Amino acid sequence: MPTFKGNNVTLQGNPVKVGDQAPDFTALTTSLDEVTLAAYPGKKLISVIPSIDTGVCDAQTRAFNEKASSLGGTVLTVSNDLPFAQRRWCSAAGIDNVVTLSDHRDLSFAKSFGVLIEELRLLARSVFVVDSNGTVQYVQYMDEMTDEVDFDSALAAFAAAN
Template sequence: MATFKGNDITLLGTQVEVGQQAPDFEVLANDLSPVSRDTYEGIRIISVVPSIDTGVCDAQTRKFNEEAAQIDGVTVLTISNDLPFAQRRWCAASGLDNVVTLSDHRDLSFGHSYGVAIEELRLLARSVFVIDSANQVVYVEYMPESTDEVNFDAAIAAAKAAK
C-alpha cells in the first residue's frame, strides 16, 4: 500500500528487488535525447522524485548531489515526470553539477519498469535504486508515503559498497 499526502495511490508496473537485473528503460535528457539504463556506466544511484520543484524533492536531489561528489565512479540520476525544460531550468537555478535530471513524462517507461508510476497523478512515487556496474540492483527503497524522505545513508552506503 502506498500513499501520496495520506491518500491511497495505485502504483503501476513491476517493483524491482535487490539481486535482480535492473530493468532497462527510456527517458529523456534535458536536451530531449533518449537515455536508457546503459547510457551511464558504472554505479548508478537512481533517485526518483514526484516533482523536482517541491521541497522534499529539491532536498533529495541536493543531498544526493552533495554525497555523489564524494564517491568516485558513481553517477546520480534523478528521474521525475517533470518536462525536460523545467528540469533544465531547475538545475540552472540550483547550480547543481553532480546530478543528472531525466524526464519520464513521455511514456512512463521508467515508472512502469520499476513499479513507481502513480496511476491517479501521472507522477512517479518517491524511491531510490542503486545499480552496480554489472546492472544488478543492489539497493531498493520504495517509500510507503511519497512525501517522506528517503534513507540517504543506506543508499549512499550501498553505492559505496557496489562494484
C-alpha cells in the first residue's frame, strides 16, 4: 500500500502499465488554457508531483528540466498546484524546459493515470514515459510519496522512446 510520510494512503483512478495506450486527460497550463495529451505530440516524459513548493518535488522538477530536455520530446510536470503557483515557481526557479500542467480543476489526469491520493487530494509522485505512438513505455509509481523517483531509469526509458 502506498504511503505519504509513512501513513497509508489510497490511490484512486485507473493505474496504467507499460504497453497501455496513454489515457487522455484535460489540464490547465500556467496561462489557464485547457489542454489534452494531444497538445504534446511526440514522446513525452510525464513527471507527477504532489506540490511544486516542496523540496522533493522542486528537486524532481529541476532534475528533469536539466537532464531530460536534451533527449528530445516534451517533459510535462503535473500537479494539483494552481496554475498561478506553478508559473510563479517556474519563473523564480528559471525553469524553461518543462511544461507545467495543473490538474486542480477536475482531477482528469489523476483519475486517468491512477494517481489521486484520496485522503489529501494531491497527486501521487510518479513518472510515465509515452512514445510518439501514445504507448506507455515506462511507469514508476512511488511506494512512499516523499521519496525521490529513479531518475536514471526514467531518463533511460525516455531516451529510448521513439
